[in-house]
Amino acid sequence: AQTVTQSQPEMSVQEAETVTLSCTYDTSESDYYLFWYKQPPSRQMILVIRQEAYKQQNATENRFSVNFQKAAKSFSLKISDSQLGDAAMYFCAYRSAMDSNYQLIWGAGTKLIIKP
Amino acid sequence: EAQVTQNPRYLITVTGKKLTVTCSQNMNHEYMSWYRQDPGLGLRQIYYSMNVEVTDKGDVPEGYKVSRKEKRNFPLILESPSPNQTSLYFCASSLSYDIGSPNYGYTFGSGTRLTVV
Numbered sequence: 274a275q276t277v278t279q280s281q282p283e284m285s286v287q288e289a290e291t292v293t294l295s296c297t298y299d300t301s302e303s304d305y306y307l308f309w310y311k312q313p314p315s316r317q318m319i320l321v322i323r324q325e326a327y328k329q330q331n332a333t334e335n336r337f338s339v340n341f342q343k344a345a346k347s348f349s350l351k352i353s354d355s356q357l358g359d360a361a362m363y364f365c366a367y368r369s370a371m372d373s374n375y376q377l378i379w380g381a382g383t384k385l386i387i388k389p
Numbered sequence: 390e391a392q393v394t395q396n397p398r399y400l401i402t403v404t405g406k407k408l409t410v411t412c413s414q415n416m417n418h419e420y421m422s423w424y425r426q427d428p429g430l431g432l433r434q435i436y437y438s439m440n441v442e443v444t445d446k447g448d449v450p451e452g453y454k455v456s457r458k459e460k461r462n463f464p465l466i467l468e469s470p471s472p473n474q475t476s477l478y479f480c481a482s483s484l485s486y487d488i489g490s491p492n493y494g495y496t497f498g499s500g501t502r503l504t505v506v
Contacts, residue, residue: 277431318479318497364431375420375439376447377495379431 275300277367279380286355287388293340294350294383296365304370307341307348308377312362321363324348326370352385360387391416395480395498402470402505410465410501412480418496419485421463422447423455426477426500435478438463470505477502 276299286292298307309321324332324341331339336353352359365380393414402408414421422437424447434447438457452474454466463482467474480498 279431282429316477316500318481318495320494366432375437376422376434377432379433381429381431 275302275305275367275369275378277365277378277380279363279365279383281383282381283384283386285386285388286352288355288357290355291351291353292355292385294352294363294365294385296348296350296380298346298348298365298367298378300346300367300369302369302371306368306370307339308366308368309337309339309348309350310364310366311359312364312382313358313360318364322350355387357387357389360385391496393480393482393496393498395478395501397501398499399502400504402503404471404505405469408467408470408503410467410478410480410503412463412465412498413461414463414482414496415461416482416484416496417460418482419460420483421457422481422495423453423463423465424479424481425449426479432479435465467503470503472505475503475505 278297305326307324311319311321322332322334322337331341338351340349362382362384364382366377368377396411419440423435424432426432433449435453436455438444441460444455444457478501481495483495
């Protein structure tokens, strides 16, 4: 069974600086998708970025980018120019391309604190 | 506005008293799913539905029931709630469950904080 591990329960960063959140996963599959979701205090789950395993190019969305290392099974999220609105729980999630449950497998989350 | 609506947002109940958490989406999505979120565990899937009258178990279905009589609604039923079902619950929907489809992408509800005493 696939697992997703986020080893940093909490991270803090100074406003305007860069922070990297770690995520590793375990799978025997070669075709899958990885996601980062943001959960602010409002509890709404918001998709930040998505990466297809077959793509070598790292996904980027404005200030958010990933470092996808398929051989190492690592999928870290880099947030540049951190803003107060980035404060939230961040979840890494895995989705098999072949999973009959069609479900996302989630990490435990990392709480990101932005210091003004 | 396209959205997934969950109700109630907060609920405190007693052990054994049946309850229903409602979930409704206005996007004509085929796929709907329920997750529970617990500290240190992330989200875990309870049940999912691929279309009307098609439902199946996720990883943690014990103590829960669902139904999908209409495309837009996917209620979560706890017949006899117990304290270990105290959790934050999310409903999510997607136009397509096929991740290769350009229509794939979850929309989440705002969550229901359930406390069973």
